[in-house]
Amino acid sequence: MFAQCVIRLCGCCGRASAFSGIAPLAAVIGNQCLVERASVGTLSRRTVGWQCRNSKVKSVSFWGLRGGSGTTSTVAMVGEALHALGESVLMVDVNPSDVLRLHFNVDYGGQNGWALALAQATPWQDEGFVLEENMWLLPYGRHGLNSIEALATPLDQSDEFWCEALRRLDGQFSWVLFDLPAGGSAYPKLRATSGLDIMVTSVDTGCHILLLQHEIAATTRILINAYDPSRALCNDLLLEWRHRYQAHLLPVYIHRDEGVHEALAQKTPVSRCYPDCAASRDALSLATWLLAQKKAAS
Ligand SMILES: Nc1ncnc2c1ncn2[C@@H]1O[C@H](COP(=O)(O)OP(=O)(O)OP(=O)(O)O)[C@@H](O)[C@H]1O
Ligand SMILES: [Mg+2]
Numbered sequence: 001m002f003a004q005c006v007i008r009l010c011g012c013c014g015r016a017s018a019f020s021g022i023a024p025l026a027a028v029i030g031n032q033c034l035v036e037r038a039s040v041g042t043l044s045r046r047t048v049g050w051q052c053r054n055s056k057v058k059s060v061s062f063w064g065l066r067g068g069s070g071t072t073s074t075v076a077m078v079g080e081a082l083h084a085l086g087e088s089v090l091m092v093d094v095n096p097s098d099v100l101r102l103h104f105n106v107d108y109g110g111q112n113g114w115a116l117a118l119a120q121a122t123p124w125q126d127e128g129f130v131l132e133e134n135m136w137l138l139p140y141g142r143h144g145l146n147s148i149e150a151l152a153t154p155l156d157q158s159d160e161f162w163c164e165a166l167r168r169l170d171g172q173f174s175w176v177l178f179d180l181p182a183g184g185s186a187y188p189k190l191r192a193t194s195g196l197d198i199m200v201t202s203v204d205t206g207c208h209i210l211l212l213q214h215e216i217a218a219t220t221r222i223l224i225n226a227y228d229p230s231r232a233l234c235n236d237l238l239l240e241w242r243h244r245y246q247a248h249l250l251p252v253y254i255h256r257d258e259g260v261h262e263a264l265a266q267k268t269p270v271s272r273c274y275p276d277c278a279a280s281r282d283a284l285s286l287a288t289w290l291l292a293q294k295k296a297a298s
Contacts, residue, residue: 058294059166061187061194062223063180065201065210070225071095073260073270074200075179076103077279079135080269081287087174088134094162094190095181098142104131105267106139113141118161119151136173159189166193175290184214192219196293198250202226203234203241211241216248223286224253252289254282 064071079091093100117124128138191197257279263270271280
């Protein structure tokens with residue numbers, strides 16, 4: 001049994017409001033697809049025409065080369081952009097900092113989260129938030145974890161846990177986006193299982209040095225964040241990286257944009273808050289590129 005708080009973001013101002021009516025995440029992870037279950041209820045027939053319903057879920061692991069690279073902001077804006085393109089998206093925060101929820105105005109002090117469920121051996125499907133039709137968030141559950149004394153399941157099994165959970169999610173969502181801790185050492189199996197493994201890197205000298213030290217796996221792609229074309233150093237590094245890491249670089253990068261800061265202050269993804277700003281457009285480009293990859297693979 002769970003006490004599910006469900007959040008809806010206003011289309012005009014992005015403010016969140018609690019409401020009930022749309023099925024919680026648990027309804028999606030059963031044997032049946034949510035759209036079939038809910039077609040006579042709150043969800044419209046439009047959702048039944050979900051294009052990717054029978055295709056495999058596409059999972060993407062995002063992690064930062066170092067802390068503060070912009071991973072969580074990227075997951076929030078790309079999730080929002082994919083959703084705006086008509087895709088059904090589940091965002092999962094596997095970073096114990098549990099910050100992704102803040103981008104969607106989900107109470108930071110709230111106890112909900114998959115890690116809490118794993119630790120208590122309760123269904124993690126009950127811990128999710130329906131942000132909008134076809135858009136879900138599964139927080140980590142940092143505060144819930146802190147509130148319990150003994151773990152029924154050790155959290156060092158989280159990597160296997162998510163690889164297995166991904167298999168169960170097959171066909172239930174178009175996309176599952178994971179927000180991983182920085183550094184790349186956590187969740188090696190999940191990263192290898194994901195359709196795409198994306199390292200988020202900001203364009204600065206510190207990241208340049210870290211990149212030189214980092215052994216980049218053949219399948220890892222680099223997403224450049226916080227690119228500022230007005231700074232000569234940024235342009236120089238970009239040139240250098242194009243030369244060095246050509247095979248790994250994603251064709252889209254995200255500009256440094258004050259809107260990203262502002263959006264977090266408003267607890268709303270930037271693509272929704274400021275849809276015309278540079279970072280929102282970049283996120284849309286990245287989402288479009290992801291869709292193209294998906295089509296090419298199917
Ligand atoms: N493209 C950008 N333009 C401007 N600010 C950005 C950009 N991307 C991220 N930021 C800002 O940088 C800060 C860190 O971003 P974020 O929390 O997404 O990083 P992170 O990699 O998830 O950090 P952590 O490693 O702690 O999880 C935030 O204040 C965010 O608003
Ligand atoms: Mg983060």
